Amino acid sequence: MKKIYSLSIVLLVMQFVSAQKxxxxxxxxxxxxxxxxVADEEQSENMMALKDQTITEFYFAEKGNLxxxxxxxxxxxxxxxxxxxxxxKIYLPYSSASExxxxxxxxxxxxxxxIELDESKILTAEDEETKRKYKFFAFEGIEKxxxxxxxxxxxxxxxYKGKRLLLxxxxxxxxxxxxxxxxxxxxxxxxxxxxxxxxxxxxxxDKKLHWQLKLDELESLEDEEISAYNAYxxxxxxxxxxxxxxxxxxxxxxxxxxxxxxxxxYQENSKKTQKALDKFLKETKAAEQKDEAAKVRKLxxxxxxxxxxxxxxxxxxxxxxxxxxxxxANETGLIKLYIGLLRTMNIxxxxxxxxxRREVRFDQEFEANNFLNDFLxxxxxxxxxxxxxxxxxxxxxxxxxxxxxxxLFIKExxxxxxxxxxxxxxxxxxxxxxxTFDTMVVDVAFEEDNLxxxxxxxxxxxxxxxxxxxxxxxxxINDEDKEEMIEGMxxxxxxxxxxxxxxxxxxxxxxxxxxxxxFIIDFTSEAFVEKAGRKYLFKVGELIGQQMQLYQxxxxxxxxxxxxxxxxxxxxxxxxxxxxxIANLDDxxxxxxxxxxxxxxxxxxxxxxxxxxxxxxxxxxHYRINLIETALYEEYRKVINSxxxxxxxxxxxxxxxxx
Numbered sequence: 001m002k003k004i005y006s007l008s009i010v011l012l013v014m015q016f017v018s019a020q021k022x023x024x025x026x027x028x029x030x031x032x033x034x035x036x037x038v039a040d041e042e043q044s045e046n047m048m049a050l051k052d053q054t055i056t057e058f059y060f061a062e063k064g065n066l067x068x069x070x071x072x073x074x075x076x077x078x079x080x081x082x083x084x085x086x087x088x089k090i091y092l093p094y095s096s097a098s099e100x101x102x103x104x105x106x107x108x109x110x111x112x113x114x115i116e117l118d119e120s121k122i123l124t125a126e127d128e129e130t131k132r133k134y135k136f137f138a139f140e141g142i143e144k145x146x147x148x149x150x151x152x153x154x155x156x157x158x159x160y161k162g163k164r165l166l167l168x169x170x171x172x173x174x175x176x177x178x179x180x181x182x183x184x185x186x187x188x189x190x191x192x193x194x195x196x197x198x199x200x201x202x203x204x205x206d207k208k209l210h211w212q213l214k215l216d217e218l219e220s221l222e223d224e225e226i227s228a229y230n231a232y233x234x235x236x237x238x239x240x241x242x243x244x245x246x247x248x249x250x251x252x253x254x255x256x257x258x259x260x261x262x263x264x265x266y267q268e269n270s271k272k273t274q275k276a277l278d279k280f281l282k283e284t285k286a287a288e289q290k291d292e293a294a295k296v297r298k299l300x301x302x303x304x305x306x307x308x309x310x311x312x313x314x315x316x317x318x319x320x321x322x323x324x325x326x327x328x329a330n331e332t333g334l335i336k337l338y339i340g341l342l343r344t345m346n347i348x349x350x351x352x353x354x355x356x357r358r359e360v361r362f363d364q365e366f367e368a369n370n371f372l373n374d375f376l377x378x379x380x381x382x383x384x385x386x387x388x389x390x391x392x393x394x395x396x397x398x399x400x401x402x403x404x405x406x407x408l409f410i411k412e413x414x415x416x417x418x419x420x421x422x423x424x425x426x427x428x429x430x431x432x433x434x435x436t437f438d439t440m441v442v443d444v445a446f447e448e449d450n451l452x453x454x455x456x457x458x459x460x461x462x463x464x465x466x467x468x469x470x471x472x473x474x475x476x477i478n479d480e481d482k483e484e485m486i487e488g489m490x491x492x493x494x495x496x497x498x499x500x501x502x503x504x505x506x507x508x509x510x511x512x513x514x515x516x517x518x519f520i521i522d523f524t525s526e527a528f529v530e531k532a533g534r535k536y537l538f539k540v541g542e543l544i545g546q547q548m549q550l551y552q553x554x555x556x557x558x559x560x561x562x563x564x565x566x567x568x569x570x571x572x573x574x575x576x577x578x579x580x581x582i583a584n585l586d587d588x589x590x591x592x593x594x595x596x597x598x599x600x601x602x603x604x605x606x607x608x609x610x611x612x613x614x615x616x617x618x619x620x621x622h623y624r625i626n627l628i629e630t631a632l633y634e635e636y637r638k639v640i641n642s643x644x645x646x647x648x649x650x651x652x653x654x655x656x657x658x659x
Contacts, residue, residue: 025055028153045077045172051073053177053179055179067155073151091134094154097156099156100154101154103122107142107146122138163370165238167235170222171220172219182209194235197213200212232558239251253367254423265351273321274344278344296386301509308327309389331388338388352377353373354406355372375389378409394472397465406425432624438567438569443457454526456522468512486519486521495527498524499522500523537650538651548643560633565623568620569620571618573616576613589607591606604643605620606646
């Protein structure tokens, strides 16, 4: 019965194959006598697209194998030297798994002359690091105001379980279109984002299914500072949803994905493999630690210091036995290694698949594989995430761009002897601002006989993401480089300093996430005080280092997308010279806060206390949300600029009693 059913499906597919028309690209061409014009009111633009066409066709080729033909056709008007420099090379999506079946390019100058590129101008190069080969058009003869036109067709392995297409760019586009063709049995599904119109089904198409989107014009979107630009560009995602030949629905279903991933990563290990895992685990000393968090930290520290991550593919790099023996793995091999070791220690964990929210936000409703790009492990008991393959990340502090976003959580379940997986979309909470902080304590005194000379004890400590770029790697830094690091830390405040003493505290890499990394530096300087007659001008704000300042000349279009939540704690203790007072203490009072539902989300507060000749200044700053909507941009800018305003504060020391 099963054989008869399989045969009927094959016969049905072959019916679709025999009924197909030729692939679209075989009859596609460009105008033999191109005439492109730019309106007078658009002559001030740096560049513009007069055509932006994308066509993809899924096609049953030889022996009924599904293949994909992908076409891109663009006409770009280049009206500045910078844009000519930027677009004189156009890279093609070529790889060893694809075939470039059509490639044409030409330059149309202002006088109407046409320079068509021959095969010698379609070049192949190789990336030195990855050894990946790529092709590109090398345009010549472009003048200011010229048009470049190119189109290519790539035959490739079909990508049908989730593909994203970015349509909006930093330049205006006209005549924008997207078409997708498929055999009569393959039904696709589409979703548009950021106010892009929806893709429509062409009811008049014969023998092929056809969906299309056509726009006369697409406005430009400018990339703005601290924004997730690509995530907010108008774009669409498409996927194969149904196969009418075998009545299969929800082809890109996360339920199916979860089960396939579980079966791949949670295979029962052979006795040989388990013995190798046991031996490797003993070497890590992870099982000897007292609690789950300590176990995972120890395991991660050992693996990231002893197993080399390769970008290459190959079965040997994903096979646990080879990974343990050779200490080299690709991402798949690392994930298998971690899962094998965690299961050996009976540590409950879940696989998580998500996106880089700066590029695209995970869609809770439209299930497609393009939202499953990035991998994390989640530990329910610790409520913490870990990235196996990001060498700069550590337990509890996953790459921040993978947090504050939804993800697909895949959890192993056991019922008796039966094991399987369940999948659920959940939110990946960001690490709180209280766990990522930069703390600064500065004690300031002045030389008795020369008040322009400051004697400073500078104590600065980093925790969380601020420490993650340094502390986990301190064992790899030699003493000379550590000296340079300390000097750089001090001179980030001011170049004109003289260090008298210095030390680093808790620089053991295994203390990351347990204790902050601390720098204690004593130095003197004459850069912070200037004499003005009988008064002294003390540039106290400069002690916190130069601060970012946001200027806004244009109306903000995009939301702010912060990297991670964070806090700054700053205390400056100033020993006021005997016989002097500070005339402008009120300049230290800054209070800018944005609150929602009674909770302070963005804040900068500075204030002072004066007691027994010691001026204690507090300047704390908190960012407890990453995403700030455009309507709140001024609130965010006000807080950011408050730190810059503090940085400019100069206190006036004057004689306490006038003579």
